[in-house]
Amino acid sequence: MPFHDEPNAPNEPAGSDGPADLGERRAALDAAIGRQALWPDRSPWIREAVRDVPRHAFAPERLWWWDGHAYVPVDRGSEARRWAEQVYAGPGDPAVTQVIDGQATSSLSCAAVVVDMLDSLKSEPGQRVLELGTGSGWNAALLARRSGPGLVTSVETDPGLAAQARTRLDAIGVGVTVEIGDGDAGWPAGGPYDRVICTYAVDAIPWAWVEQTRPGGRIVAPWGRLGHVALTVAEDGASATGWVQGLATFMPSRGTSPPPAWQQVRGTGPPPEAERLTVRDPGLGPLRTDPHLLFALRVALPDVHLTLSETNDGDGSDGDTPAVRLHDTARTSWATLHPSPDGDATAVARQFGPRRLADEALAAWDEWTAEGAPELYDFGMTVTPHDQYVWARHPATGPWPPPRRG
Template identity: 40%
Template sequence: MDTYARLLDELSTSGALGEEWRGAFERAPRSAFIPDRVWIQAKSSPNGFVRLDRAVDPERWEGLADSDAVVVTQLDDGFEEGPGVATSSASLPSLVAMMLGRLGLSGGDRVLDIGTGTGWTAGLLAARLGGDRVTTVEVDPELAAQAEAALRAQGLSPTVVVADGLAGWEASAPYDAIHSTAAVQRVPAEWVAQTRPGGVIVTPWGTTYANAGLLRLVVGEPGEAAHGRFVENASFMWMRAQRPHAVTRPEAGPEHRGPARLDPDLAIENVHAAFGIGLRISGVRYAHTWEPEDPAGTARMQLSDGAGSWASIRYVRWEEADAVHQLGPRRLWDEVESARLWWEERGKPELTRFGLTVHPEGRQVVWLDDPRHSVSGSRLT
């Protein structure tokens, strides 16, 4: 038995891969969609990645392609000499299988696949439903061309469109389901409008603070809202037009210094804490800085809203008077502390207790446990 067949057996045994999808995974193996040049993480590299070429190290390439691991297939949107940010990848097979299972598809359904990437997900959908029932949208022309070539080589023929997936693809609507492999901060109203009543939208969703939720929306009747829950912890690359801002310090602004009232470790204690905090302070992003000669002693969390407010919090001796430095009209660290307290007061809910309502005009409201219990104070509402 080859490596990929063993992987599928493992996914089937674990329950990640449903029997209705096994044939599609066999007909469209992931390795058929992985380009010959991929990128692997390496601390020794200036940008954190080194290239892995199939021709140079075929055994390692094949082992990676047939494993339950992410394979980075593009850095920096394809531009050379970039900072080394992964911008396209082939997701974990276990996660892909789980997401496809969440669509609840049956024969004859029509699906819009957003974020073609390597083409693998579109290939799986086409292998299950038939190419005439699958449309896939990719914003990057080069990636789209590579994916289409891989699909054709496998005898699969979904419609491949080069466009911004945030607008969906109205020409093939309505869809029974929309499947996105890129994270959004806001679910586009176009997705809801292009999905039939009772249809499903599955997409990674997050805030600038925590890109963490897999959302499953069920679309209502025309003019009605779509409702859904966050069903899994899943982090994907952002849709290009919704990528968060960089964490930057403003040159000037209202200034405040003082101690922290919260151990900074608790601000990102786990994915559930970060998700809950992010819902209350949407628009705030964090990053970490340290001095190379003393990483542990100088580690700091930095916060930015991209609109002139910034904060820096020291991890060690966080109770001391100079531990927190805040600039700008918002006191971002104070907001994080308040958001953490809000999350604790509600019993430290896991992210799967939250849900989202998308109204026809595009307004979205996050709620806890029930659509009637909106996350009041959230900047999403």
């Protein structure tokens, strides 16, 4: 189920470089999406559009490959085969198209996520669509194949990316208007829109998007860098409500400061005088791998970042055991959780700073369990001009987590 819009591990192509058979690679990606049952039955137009609008036509001559330590360039002119493998790597693999200061800042999103979000949008021919985050332009081209010429407006904050995307879109004649601006502000001049789709992660849905969408219109956007939501604007235009649709990791909007790395927080934290304690825990596996639990923790602890480590790197673990790391955005507290070296059903926690982040995470886990362990797709979001919150199972339940019992 989870797809990632950032590479997590090296995936170096095998063999020597040579001419790229793009037709074969396109067919292989199409078949792989089919084998994983990711082509949506209710939206057959998406598969047709992906077949008609080649992904490689929107890839720049230089892509970037993550080698496990840093991004390294892959140039089409000298490494045609490797370049093609990056473009058509697999359903869950993006092709990084821009790197700034060592950080990936734009990509051809993985095909599975693009397909899933277009399906969630439920667009119809003749509808006016606003896309926020043009990037390479491929997603805008797919949208235009559904809506028709002249009905898709795409906003990109990077003038260079906007110019490149405009050139590619004009070359295939799909009639997309590319504007330069702040995606969070939408593009009121072209509204109102029937559909709004965002291609970068936001921590809050801008009210401007709701204002620029017709009553009954639909907004699809990545939320919290972890999943995407599909919201329907109320008939009175005073709110938008909808369900979480999928799990994925997205790049944040340009200009957004990345969250501090765990090492940064640890390095600025207090000296290692904090307690070392054993806590009740049924095992760390779910905390590391269960997408439903991870999403619930993201909702309950929005300012806490959870990362994973496979080895002991001096953070206080006993042996080379998988660890869960937590730190807060304020850079005041950090914690680690490790399986007990005795192999029993406990975990060892080390906690530093004014907050006890391991305790908070385990308490949120207990709350999720007590509420029946709602799945990712049991969560939804409500947005109003002055507030927005995530709920579970029904909007009337109010913000998650629910009030503590007793």
